[in-house]
Amino acid sequence: MVGARRCFARNGFHATSMQDVLKEVGLSAGAVYRYFSGKDALIEAIADEAFAVLRDAFDEAARQSPPPLPDELLAYVLRKCFAGTGFETEQEFGQLVLQVWGETARNEALGARVFAAVSVMRAGWTAVVKEYQRQGIMPADVEPEYAARTLMGCAMGFIAQQALFGDLEVGQMQQGLRGVMRMEVPNPS
């Protein structure tokens, strides 16, 4: 399964042939088809696994009480995503996530599961933002959901950049986000 993951991350789900996967994992067709009914099932299993890593990391981070500041929260999530999930490199994980995102457009079942998972994430992070507002850290006139989606977007953008270049460290994005948080906005309109 780890070999199939590497194939899919490297070449995409549909540009990877079963023969590629079989060669990479060193098994015969009979062995793989004993456990997966077909290529689609294999794709779904691997997409599910990859997205579960995302969901769990986001979810766990949002449950911390009191919630750390956004930059720390994001760093926590991203480190959680990239660490101890059996992926060879951070870039490989990012590439696989990109493939999963792309696949949701055409795989309705997968799309529904991704949508459900993201809804949970969004709710959790919205709650975190509300807590910021309760503490007076975040301005009260901001719609919590919008701020939550902005922060999630930051994390997703980090993953995308990691997939594309693989040269970004979590600490760098943390420092960058912290800088944005600490900006002095001239005209509070």
Add this chain to the structure above:
Amino acid sequence: MVGARRCFARNGFHATSMQDVLKEVGLSAGAVYRYFSGKDALIEAIADEAFAVLRDAFDEAARQSPPPLPDELLAYVLRKCFAGTGFETEQEFGQLVLQVWGETARNEALGARVFAAVSVMRAGWTAVVKEYQRQGIMPADVEPEYAARTLMGCAMGFIAQQALFGDLEVGQMQQGLRGVMRMEVPNPS
């Protein structure tokens, strides 16, 4: 070409057959193969086009003087991406960008071009952040490049969310980012 774009956005580059494209654009194989040497050439042309939209929007935004605040800058970029580029919906554009990102992993030539374009974007936005620092808007102890990549990540994350759900408006992310910019950070460490 617009029809091929729609096919690729909907189904991905490799899960879309030439027959799908031919049916969508209403042309025969002979007609298409007169202008594109093959499927790869068609993919590259469409990927280039999509990414050029991104590059131009980022580039143009970064050249504004004096630079607007990040939330306005981001809103400007995203609106520029989504408007008047011949794409049917914002979601469709996002889905195509996702496909292009995923394709860079396996198409070296395309990856090189994307890398070059992003390098330009990054440099421009780093310059913008430095200008913020000169004006005292952004803390001076933040590495400009990190902040620039964080902001780019925000934009990329927005595009990804747009691709996945299509229910996010630019103004919402602008408000969310503005909220983050206006946070009161308790312990300036």
Add this chain to the structure above:
DNA sequence: CAAAGTAAAACGAACATTCCTTCTTGACAA
């Protein structure tokens, strides 16, 4: 003995691409 895997062959379906035919256009001569 039984579960799990191997190796190789074979299958139809789907695929990208080619090749030959047909249609369209526009300049030019009668």
Add this chain to the structure above:
DNA sequence: TTGTCAAGAAGGAATGTTCGTTTTACTTTG
């Protein structure tokens, strides 16, 4: 105005290949 013709453009069936999958008989492992 009309007819001719060459060249470009498009059509569409045919081709050879690759793919996912199944099947079969045989081997390893516990």
